[in-house]
Amino acid sequence: MIEVVSDTRCILCNKCVQVCPMNVFAAVKDAPPIIARQEDCQTCFMCELYCPADALYVAPDVEQITHVNEHAVQANGLLGSFRGVGWAIADGADSPMDQSFRLTSRG
Amino acid sequence: MSTSRQWQTFNSASAGFLRDADVLVIGGGPAGAWAACSAAAKGARVVLVDKGCCGTSGATASAGTGVWYVAPEPAKRLAAMESREKLGGYLQDRAWMARVLDRTFESVNLLAEWGYPFPQDDDGELRRNNLRGPDYMKLMRRQVRKAGVAILDHSPALELLVDEDGAVAGARGLRRQQGDTWAMRAKAVVIATGGCAFLSGGLGCNVLTGDGYLMAAEVGAVLSGMEFSNAYAISPAFSSVTKTLFYGWATFTYEDGSPIPGAGSHGGRSAIARTLLTQPVYCQIDKADAATQALMRVSQPNFFVPLDRAGIDPFRQRFPVTLRLEGTVRGTGGLHLTDETCATGVPGLYAAGDAATRQLICGGFTGGGSHNAAWAMSSGFWAGAGAADYARQSTRASRRHFQAPAGVALNDNGAAEFDPAGITRAVQNEVLPYDKNYFRTEGGLSGSLAKLDSLWAVVRGAGQSAVERVVKAREAAAMLATSRWMYRSALVRTETRGMHKRDDFPELDHRQRFYLISGGLDDVHVWARPAAHHPVLENAA
Numbered sequence: 111m112i113e114v115v116s117d118t119r120c121i122l123c124n125k126c127v128q129v130c131p132m133n134v135f136a137a138v139k140d141a142p143p144i145i146a147r148q149e150d151c152q153t154c155f156m157c158e159l160y161c162p163a164d165a166l167y168v169a170p171d172v173e174q175i176t177h178v179n180e181h182a183v184q185a186n187g188l189l190g191s192f193r194g195v196g197w198a199i200a201d202g203a204d205s206p207m208d209q210s211f212r213l214t215s216r217g
Numbered sequence: 218m219s220t221s222r223q224w225q226t227f228n229s230a231s232a233g234f235l236r237d238a239d240v241l242v243i244g245g246g247p248a249g250a251w252a253a254c255s256a257a258a259k260g261a262r263v264v265l266v267d268k269g270c271c272g273t274s275g276a277t278a279s280a281g282t283g284v285w286y287v288a289p290e291p292a293k294r295l296a297a298m299e300s301r302e303k304l305g306g307y308l309q310d311r312a313w314m315a316r317v318l319d320r321t322f323e324s325v326n327l328l329a330e331w332g333y334p335f336p337q338d339d340d341g342e343l344r345r346n347n348l349r350g351p352d353y354m355k356l357m358r359r360q361v362r363k364a365g366v367a368i369l370d371h372s373p374a375l376e377l378l379v380d381e382d383g384a385v386a387g388a389r390g391l392r393r394q395q396g397d398t399w400a401m402r403a404k405a406v407v408i409a410t411g412g413c414a415f416l417s418g419g420l421g422c423n424v425l426t427g428d429g430y431l432m433a434a435e436v437g438a439v440l441s442g443m444e445f446s447n448a449y450a451i452s453p454a455f456s457s458v459t460k461t462l463f464y465g466w467a468t469f470t471y472e473d474g475s476p477i478p479g480a481g482s483h484g485g486r487s488a489i490a491r492t493l494l495t496q497p498v499y500c501q502i503d504k505a506d507a508a509t510q511a512l513m514r515v516s517q518p519n520f521f522v523p524l525d526r527a528g529i530d531p532f533r534q535r536f537p538v539t540l541r542l543e544g545t546v547r548g549t550g551g552l553h554l555t556d557e558t559c560a561t562g563v564p565g566l567y568a569a570g571d572a573a574t575r576q577l578i579c580g581g582f583t584g585g586g587s588h589n590a591a592w593a594m595s596s597g598f599w600a601g602a603g604a605a606d607y608a609r610q611s612t613r614a615s616r617r618h619f620q621a622p623a624g625v626a627l628n629d630n631g632a633a634e635f636d637p638a639g640i641t642r643a644v645q646n647e648v649l650p651y652d653k654n655y656f657r658t659e660g661g662l663s664g665s666l667a668k669l670d671s672l673w674a675v676v677r678g679a680g681q682s683a684v685e686r687v688v689k690a691r692e693a694a695a696m697l698a699t700s701r702w703m704y705r706s707a708l709v710r711t712e713t714r715g716m717h718k719r720d721d722f723p724e725l726d727h728r729q730r731f732y733l734i735s736g737g738l739d740d741v742h743v744w745a746r747p748a749a750h751h752p753v754l755e756n757a758a
């Protein structure tokens with residue numbers, strides 16, 4: 111589930127509020143959005159992908175809140191890292207990394 | 218905070234946001250996006266509403282899909298059609314399969330023109346059999362906007378509107394980030410709300426609660442193939458990521474590390490489900506060599522993210538897995554279609570993608586995918602074009618009167634509202650367990666139906682939900698209605714075919730090669746329709 115909105119990184123663009131399919135965030139005037147409905151989070155990682163400031167962290171557990179420490183995920187480079195794992199259009203890159211045709215023809 | 222008062226003002230058309238369109242598309246996954254583009258290409262004024270956000274919402278956007286993209290060479294096409302017929306229980310319709318193969322080929326090639334970065338193989342050929350969700354749906358949103366379609370995000374539709382003749386005349390819903398309502402007059406409506414996965418936490422699937430089935434059934438549409446609604450997908454036990462391709466390289470084990478006999482991703486999921494009934498199941502992707510592992514990582518990065526974040530190396534370590542119900546998302550049941558424009562039989566109402574039945578191309582099983590994606594882009598294209606043509610020919614002008622069916626959770630009968638969370642849990646208790654839904658029996662299905670029918674009586678008798686709960690209330694009601702079509706159909710099909718497994722009828726029965734149509738809300742009815750002609754089966758008989 112979404113667990114971290116980094117106040118120090120957030121640039122207040124509200125992109126996460128717009129893209130979250132489950133409407134988990136709530137916009138706050140002149141402040142970072144809040145996680146308003148955490149229990150509705152479906153752990154789809156879309157907010158993290160669209161956050162331009164790498165300010166979000168979606169913990170891998172869909173069943174429960176795991177009380178992730180913001181400083182720890184920032185220190186080990188995980189904060190916002192769903193971006194940059196190799197998407198093309200969604201990452202603003204155009205490199206076709208997808209090699210699944212080699213796998214489906216083998217497997 | 219808004220109150221239920223605001224909701225009641227709907228009928229006087231004083232909704233916060235009122236608008237006219239030729240075609241209203243409900244749902245902005247691939248099916249809805251293609252429908253919006255093809256309707257707009259015919260000159261229709263189109264509005265697309267999504268419960269979440271067109272571009273990130275739905276099963277495709279976060280999961281990604283293999284695609285049934287086959288070159289137009291007769292031998293290849295025939296092989297593609299034949300290869301899955303047995304798995305699907307011979308319920309496919311070859312004419313529809315051929316149409317979908319043609320349309321998918323065209324649409325995927327369009328994606329390349331629009332800038333989707335397909336990879337090249339060693340011969341320099343573009344390989345177009347796979348679409349990565351975030352990239353594909355970001356591109357589709359762009360195309361929808363380019364086509365001049367107005368997009369309303371975070372605007373779930375709650376019910377359809379009909380005119381005095383019962384033809385569909387629009388829809389109404391909520392703008393949940395504004396806290397007000399919308400109402401839309403439209404000459405035709407496309408339902409592209411995806412399938413129903415019962416809030417089981419599969420990747421991107423919690424927006425998919427069968428809303429479109431309920432809305433359509435309330436205005437008289439019927440469903441088909443709802444017994445094929447028990448797709449279960451493998452995921453790490455803690456994770457939402459139900460991407461399953463790489464489990465083809467896995468070994469499934471008991472707690473003590475010994476292999477579970479017969480367990481596997483393809484054809485061996487029953488063994489996993491039976492084991493999970495009594496004990497945990499572990500998995501390790503131990504059959505992928507270093508080169509394969511590297512290909513896996515670059516191809517489906519989202520498969521690895523939850524494992525990496527949990528500190529698990531799936532190639533070297535065992536991790537617990539579970540099976541999540543994806544219902545009709547990777548099942549094949551959905552709204553029944555009456556013709557090649559994807560009409561539902563209710564004038565002005567069309568359906569596409571997982572909201573519609575996919576039996577025509579997959580029969581009773583979708584398995585390793587690619588057909589669903591092909592179906593979403595093809596049926597979306599046809600439904601959008603069909604809706605636009607219908608809208609153009611429609612003589613029903615703006616003088617039409619609206620009527621709202623005022624179905625469950627919307628009916629202002631003065632009674633207290635029901636508790637959506639309680640109904641949702643009660644439905645989940647009947648549909649998620651493997652011993653009820655994966656492995657079906659007459660006793661199990663009847664027992665569940667008795668409970669589900671009495672839940673429906675509660676929901677039916679309840680009053681209007683307050684605005685702040687109405688979306689969840691309609692979702693709960695839609696899942697409940699879906700579960701009853703699904704189990705009534707499953708009870709009637711006294712055989713094992715496709716994904717529908719009856720422990721009390723473990724064999725396929727050749728006399729039951731038919732489609733089951735289901736419909737009705739207070740009283741659920743199921744009846745059979747003949748399956749399509751099959752060239753080989755019928756000559757052999």
Ligand SMILES: Cc1cc2nc3c(=O)[nH]c(=O)nc-3n(C[C@H](O)[C@H](O)[C@H](O)COP(=O)(O)OP(=O)(O)OC[C@H]3O[C@@H](n4cnc5c(N)ncnc54)[C@H](O)[C@@H]3O)c2cc1C
Nearest residue numbers: 244246247248268275276283374411570571586587589590
């Ligand atoms: C993990 C996973 C892997 C998959 N892999 C494959 C594969 O490899 N190949 C394949 O062919 N298929 C695959 N599928 C299936 C495929 O994703 C679906 O068939 C496809 O997404 C269907 O498209 P759709 O547009 O009908 O529905 P979706 O993409 O699910 O979109 C439905 C949209 O409707 C919206 N909506 C719902 N209710 C409402 C409402 N009341 N009002 C307004 N909007 C609403 C939702 O927010 C959503 O945006 C996979 C599915 C999953 C979950």
Ligand code: SF4
Nearest residue numbers: 120121123124126161
């Ligand atoms: S998307 Fe990122 S930067 Fe923008 S508001 Fe959300 S957290 Fe802040």
Ligand code: SF4
Nearest residue numbers: 130151152154155157
């Ligand atoms: S992970 Fe998905 S559901 Fe959860 S907050 Fe992010 S976008 Fe929303």
